[in-house]
Amino acid sequence: MGDRTGQRFGGYTVGAHIADGSMGAVYEGRHDESGERVAIKVLHSRVARDAVAAERFRREYETAKSLQNPYIIEVRDFGETDDGADFMTMELLEGEELSLILAREGGLRPARTVRMLCQLALALHHAHADGVVHRDLKPDNIFVCSRPGGDEIRVLDFGSVKLQMETGPKLTMLGTILGSPYYxxxxxxxxxxxVDPRSDVFAQTSIMYELATGDVAFAADTIPDILNKIIGEEPPPVRIANTAYPWSFEDVVMKGLRKEKRERFGSSLELGEAMLSAFGLEPELERWARTPIEAIETAILSSAEEVPEPPSPPAFASSAPPELPTRDRRATVLAAGVLLAVLTALGAWLLLRP
Structure with a gap:
């Protein structure tokens, strides 16, 4: 995986190395004519020799290029290096992957979750409307930029996409599992x-769960155990980890994670709107995606005061037997019983005397 810093190809000069992935390396770069700063993603040499991997990389570029949306990564150019490796250029972002934020901070406060999930719902809706199913949605593929009003996301890595009107070559073998196992x-x-958009809805909900709890919804030590949990088990309730989230949010998560896709939300928009309603907010995704986090927090608190949480379960009723009488009390009761018997007998005698 040689360092390409200082190389020039496709009208760009490669700058500092930013990150490495399984498929390629990412560098900061600059366009030679315009001077625009970009990110340059270059396939590793060993990957570039794999025809399927190279086609996936090209598809990632073509798909992202066709999806013009503020919450999806914007790609610029595609080309080949002097030594035959494919590269693409993208907008240069400052921030970090959502996975790093979750690893560092755990569960997030509701207002921050609301803003990010609205943006994610809009990004996925745009992709699905164009016939694109992501299939590998996960915190690693959500890049979070810091903005004055709060977080702003970009959905990355469309190399695993499924096109609803599939026309290109099939990139996976029959029966191959494609995607990150946890999601x-x-x-x-x-x-x-x-696989259709409702598979992305499941992953979207898994991310929603993790934003609230800081925990992966279906955690296990091995891939088979992870898959078995996804297929046959439910995750622990959200409120065990974070009581800042209402019970209505729990209901949304449970529906989004239904095992049968026909029982889930039909679209990413439906899931996003249900999430907003769970917090008592108007189901207006565009609005809350741009609203500053502090304003969202105020709106959530205001709504919570107007719509109280469901009542707590009734207090446990004790089944203890009644208190047994003491010795003195037993004596009093016995004396009263004798007196009553005497009075009754005396009354009967007076009535029956001639």
Whole structure:
């Protein structure tokens, strides 16, 4: 994985190395004519020799290029280096992957979650409307930029996409599981090929769960155990980890994680709107995606005062037997009983005397 800093290709000069991934390396770069700063992603040499990997990389570029949305990474150019490796250029972002934020901070406060999830719902809705299913949605593929009003996300890595009107070559073998195991839908975990936007809805909900709790919804030590949990188990309740989230949020999460896709929300928009309603907010995704976090927090608190939480379960009723009488009390009761018997007998005698 040689360092390409200082190389020139495709009208760009490669600058500092930013990051490495399994497929390629990312560098800061600059366009030679315009001077625009960009990110340059270059396939590793060993990956570039793999025809399937190279095609996935090209598809990632073509898909992202077609999806013009403020919450999806913007790509610029595609080309080949002097030694035959494919590269693409993208907008240069300052921030970090959502996975790093969750690892450092754990569960987030509701207002921050609301803003990010609204942006994610809008990004996915845009992709799905263009017939694109991401199939590998995860915190590693969500880049978070800091803005004056709060977080602003970009969805990354469309190399695993499924096109609803598939025209290009198939990039996976029959039965191959494609995607990150923690965020796979049950149908992906079973290796099914019938994947549609509701698989992304499942992953979207898994991320929603993790934003609230700081924990992966279906955690296990091995891939088979992870997949078995996804297919057959439910995650622990959100409120065990974070009581700042209302019970209504729990209901939304449970529906989004249904094992049968026909029982989930039908779209990313439906999930996003249900999430807003759970906090008592108007289901206006565009509005809350741009609203400053502090204003969202104020709106959530105001709504919580107007719509109280469901009542707590009734107090446990004791089944202890009644208190047994003491010795003195037993004596008093006995004396009263004798007196009553005497009075009754005396009354009967007076009535019956001639």
């Amino acid at each position: 796979m839908s049950p149908e992906q975990a079973r290796g099914e090929l019938d």
